[in-house]
Amino acid sequence: MKILRNACVLIAASSLAIGAAAQAQDFKNTVQSAASKWDEAFNKGDAEQLAKMYGSKGALLPPGSPAVAGDSNIQQFWKMTIGKGFGQHKVTVQQAETKGDMGYAYGRWQAIGPGEGGAKKQYEGNWSNVLERQGGEWKTVLHAWN
Template sequence: MTPLRVATLATCIALLMPIAVQAGSLEEDVSAAYAEWDAAFNESDAKSLATFYTEDTLFLPASHDIIKGPSGVEEFFAGLFANGVTGHKLELIEATSEGELVVSAAKWSAEGKDDAGAPATFSGIATHVFKKQDDGSLRLKVHTFN
């Protein structure tokens, strides 16, 4: 291999390395945010859960309601908790970022009761748009699921 090819290859590898590290870090950050969100959910703590959302959040649940702001999110989840929904788990599918926004998709599942009152597992897909905060944390700006 010629010295020019070696230098070109080394430059290409050096340019790709920060991208790979950043992608892994992004996935770790989103997975950590999911773990914290799940922990608050599984404590049935609607007030704590609402702190994961920005003041201008748009929350679009499968009920087709349009909910704005943390207080609306808190009210929605308080209703779920009153009905015994628990055991929530988010599993990251993919995440990408641009500027201060992070977009991610996840599989979700939760435990509850069906219409007859029998134990049931619910699941679906969620889409999240996080806004990076000054301290590096992620808060939900848009959250929708089916």
């Protein structure tokens, strides 16, 4: 009996671990899909669409600059950034985890932008996002990069 009970506990624990791993992979896939849509909007120059991907109290933490918060400010930030000549943006998600209606994700980004003398330059770095489920959708509530 004890062996049977231990086997049942082990099977149940394994099922939970497999279920959690599958859920984490599903969330990572969801975030990568959202990141691809973000890249698409950025590369089309659609700052309005970018701003819609942030939560109602979303904020950006650009490197070396003050925080940018609120829909219209986020839209204006991306419009200005794109207007400077940045494009060919690509995000890769390395890790994403969720707990309830909150989650986080991080990875690498790269883009082409203005360099010295008008030449194009490749930029790249790390990014991290805090996400919240709002109205059935995952929205970024905090976005930081370097």
